[in-house]
Amino acid sequence: LLSPITVSAVEEWLLCLTQNNAKIQMLASRIHREGEGCPFLIEEMIRFLKSKQYISSTVRTHLNMTTEQIQSVPLPLPDSLRENVVRRIQNLPSKYRALVQIVATSRQEVSEDLIRQALETLLNPISFSAEEFNQCLKSLVLSDVLQVRQIENQRYVELSHLWLRDILLGSIAQSLRQDYHRSLGKAQEHLYRQNISNILENLA
Numbered sequence: 001l002l003s004p005i006t007v008s009a010v011e012e013w014l015l016c017l018t019q020n021n022a023k024i025q026m027l028a029s030r031i032h033r034e035g036e037g038c039p040f041l042i043e044e045m046i047r048f049l050k051s052k053q054y055i056s057s058t059v060r061t062h063l064n065m066t067t068e069q070i071q072s073v074p075l076p077l078p079d080s081l082r083e084n085v086v087r088r089i090q091n092l093p094s095k096y097r098a099l100v101q102i103v104a105t106s107r108q109e110v111s112e113d114l115i116r117q118a119l120e121t122l123l124n125p126i127s128f129s130a131e132e133f134n135q136c137l138k139s140l141v142l143s144d145v146l147q148v149r150q151i152e153n154q155r156y157v158e159l160s161h162l163w164l165r166d167i168l169l170g171s172i173a174q175s176l177r178q179d180y181h182r183s184l185g186k187a188q189e190h191l192y193r194q195n196i197s198n199i200l201e202n203l204a
Helices: 007-015 020-037 041-049 065-070 079-090 092-105 112-120 130-142 164-173 174-192 196-203
Strands: 144-151 153-158
Touching: 007 020, 007 041, 007 092, 020 041, 020 065, 020 164, 065 144, 079 092, 079 144, 079 164, 092 112, 092 153, 092 164, 112 153, 112 174, 130 144, 153 164
Parallel strands: none
Antiparallel strands: 144 153
């Protein structure tokens, strides 16, 4: 695999294709962030911008994007990557797959306690023993699906890549996503009922 490149390298890449102006740095920062510095993903994003004429494919001209477009235009991932990710997740054991989908649905770093409570609150509840949960997290971290950090006595879990969330959410049936949202809400109410204001803010 190619090593990640810096945001400066992305900016230089864009400057090979367009004339310099103040918006290049903004676009480079977004492409670098969403592509996580991966040359393959960045190349696909730039190819998409060319296909939409935001960047000329024939003449080195100014970037044909407004500031609002730079901030909001979708930068789609390659179909091959999407298909590979969906296949990998579908091939996971069902309990592992549900855990990953719960984390994706939360849209933020989530505690181990909240994950386990949410899984047990599903319409078809899922329970892990402590040993099973540890093995599941270890396997998903080694597979580069999740990342875990420890704060005092609690572990917090999130997806290992920003772009995984869009792919995963797009592959979850609407009814199941609703069940995940419901179970996450109930889990927050159960675990954090002493701080209702934070719950309402997180669920907004």
